[in-house]
Amino acid sequence: MSKFAWSESTDYLGYLKGNNTQHNSLCFHVWAFKTNQHIQIYPRPDEPQGNSSGNEIDHLTDAEKADRERQRNFTTGVRDFFWFQGRHKVLLLQDGNALTVEISENSERVEILYDAKTRKSRASGFQLSPRNRYLSYVRDNDLYVRDISNPQSTDGEIQITSDGDAVVSNGLADFIAAEEMHRHVGHWWSKDDKKIYFTKVNTSKVQVSTRTEINADQTRSLEQRYPYAGEDNADSKLFEYDLDSSVTRELWRNKIDGNDYYLSRVHVTKSNLYIQTQDRLQRNLLLKKLSANRGEWLELHRESSMTWTNLSDDFVELDNLTLAITDENNDLRKVSLVNNTKLYCQELDQPTFVNKIVSADNKFIYVEGWDATPVENHLFRIPLNGEPKTQLTKQPGWHQTTFSRDSAFYVDQFTSTQVPMMTIVCNIAGSDGKEPKIIYQENINDLHPYKPFIGSHADAEIGFVQSHDETKIYYKLTKPTKTATKTPIIVYVYGGPGVQKVKNEWSSMVVQLFAQNGFGVLELDNRGSSNRGRSFEQPIYKSLGGVEIEDQLLGLDMLKEIDWADSENVGIFGHSYGGYMTLMGLCQSTRFCAGVAVAPVSDWRLYDTHYTERYMGLPIDNEEGYAKSNVINQIHTLKSPLLLMHGMADDNVLFTHSTLLMSALQKNGKDFDLMTYPGAKHSMQEEHVSIHRFRKILGFFNFHLKRPADL
Secondary structure, three states, rough: EEEEEEEOOOOEEEEEOOOOOOEEEEEEEEEOOOOEEEEEEEOOOOOOOOOOOOOOOOOHHHHHHHHHHHHHOOOEEEEEEEEEOOOEEEEEEOOOOEEEEEOOOEEEEEEEEEEEHHHHOOOOOEEEOOOOOEEEEEEEOOEEEEEEEOOOOOOOOOEEOOOOOOOOOEEEOOOHHHHHHOOOOOOEOOOOEEEEEEEEEEEEOOOOEEEEEOOOOOEEEEEEOOOEEOOOOOOEEEEEEOOOOOOEEEEEOOOOOOOOEEEEEEEEEEEEEEEEEEEOOOOOOEEEOOOOOOOOOOOOOOOOEOOOOOOOOOOEOOOOOOOEEEEEEOOOOEEEEOOOOOOOOOOOOOOOOEEEEEEOOEEEEEEEEEEEOOEEEEEEEOOOOOOOOOEEEOOOOEEEEEEOOOOEEEEEEEEEOOOEEEEEEEEEOOOOOOOOEEEEEEOEEEEEHHHHHHOOOOOOOEEEEOOOOOOEEEEEOHHHHHHHOEEEEEEEOOOOOOOOOOOOOOOOHHHHHHHHHHOEEEEEEEEEEEEEEHHHHHHOOOOOHHHHHHHHHHHHHHHHHOOOOOEEEEEEEEHHHHHHHHHHHHOOOOOOOOOEOOOOOHHHOOOHHHHHHHHOOOOHHHHHHHHHHOHHHHHHHOOOEEEEEOOOOOOOOOHHHHHHHHHHEEEEEOEEEEEEEEOOOOOOOOOOHHHHHHHHHHHHHHHHEEEEEEO
């Protein structure tokens, strides 16, 4: 179950779920509050479900493929849905099509709004206007709007832009916005349906990288405009289109100098338009409001750092004057209240670290975060009058919540090392101070694909070691179900900023794969990882691949005290930044007996601007740091066996990173194993690629790590 969203009336809770035969092909379901029933709405259970295997994405446009990759969403079937305002009706997005379903007690009426086959042209970026009048979408990099308020209307499309081409896109999130800012939307509606705000991105200045994309049946040369660290970014602008007057006006454009370099966020409220912008080095994050009278941007809040600022989606309008956001101006992320004309301070009782604002009403702000330990995530209710906070989730573990619009109900997706994912619907009990009441609960049942394996699930324990500066470094150690006196260990690493691996949650299938095959698995969140605040992250600033490895080695020291773990028989495996960490670990220490690096960065000058410059600065200003963080410059020290893997159509960490690495390994006389995957991009999520990849990894570690005789 995923993508929960309440209807406005809270009569229905919508969600996506795979069907019983193809778990990756999602269908739209509702849970009916009044009858406590789960109903598969679309497609109906008796309708053909399609085929989610094979080359199902080959027919997608490049924009659709890019969107799947940027969002790390590789499902088929229904991929997203939006509830209509004030109605039991949803907009469903499926395979380039847009359709609506009206839900009633007796039947469901389906209406096709955009049919890719009939139009012989696919669209993306679908949005439903707040008052349900319009459907907006992007085709061939131009923005279109269609009036859907009258089902009998034969009115055609309204074309908002007409300059879309190979370098100009309208209404879509560009590569940097989607991949690094995690802003996946490129156009927004005003609350009265009268205006649409959209980005126009021109990549003509961005350096062309000729990338050879090798697929199973063809090889093509692509000219990808890739913004390498230190080089030009795309030009970005924000426009407003008035549907009544058909007038377009420019509201914002990025500046070469100053704080308006990146358009990070756009927020539309009932009465105002807000944006968040960053300077190129991302040391300043500004919240601005568009002044209706003067047409100028008024700065409301500034978050500043000597290293970098982190983005979030925390933005709630409490009333016409007050906004609730979060910032890390005082190291740990907290809620800040911002007046519509200036920042003001108000003491609120908050958890130690706020991960996310999830809802708010006129008395409370509801947030997720942690108080005692960063390995857990809980829901807190913060009174706006300064009274003590309340932790609403009691069970130890990791909770993620989705609130109804009126903050009366929430869905709690809860898991821990001992409890597989369970979904609970709770009544918040208004503002009377009562504890939430559980009104529905679902756990793994007999039909769940993992049900037969629960009995052999390998358990994990969570602990911590201390770094040299006495910082707590948390780890998770999973013991295989079948152990010998001394069991080989695989360090499953990411290690980069923006990610937390050590959580009190049901362990991943990758960890179980290793554990079921006789390996212990160590995961450790080194300094630089997320959810701990600036002081925990900043030791990696301007020099990647150093302190992270120091902390990972502390984990190996800890293994010496584990009676079943063979601390002298350790492999290391990681993907993306984890692949980079694998390479740096093998080069900086001989304590790793073998390593698997998947899609690794090898030279940070060849990665993109927004990510790289956030942590490393500009190459021209940090030549020493870039050289020290370059794997190629250290590869001569490699002594342990290496398996290198990379997708041959990777448009994020370009395949160039691995070809440079191959060349350096060969020049230094280093033997290594190599496996490349035709057609696979950075995530490498195709079913046949995943199966082959992990079989290869298991075989590699089985060969190079010593195996006790009884395993």
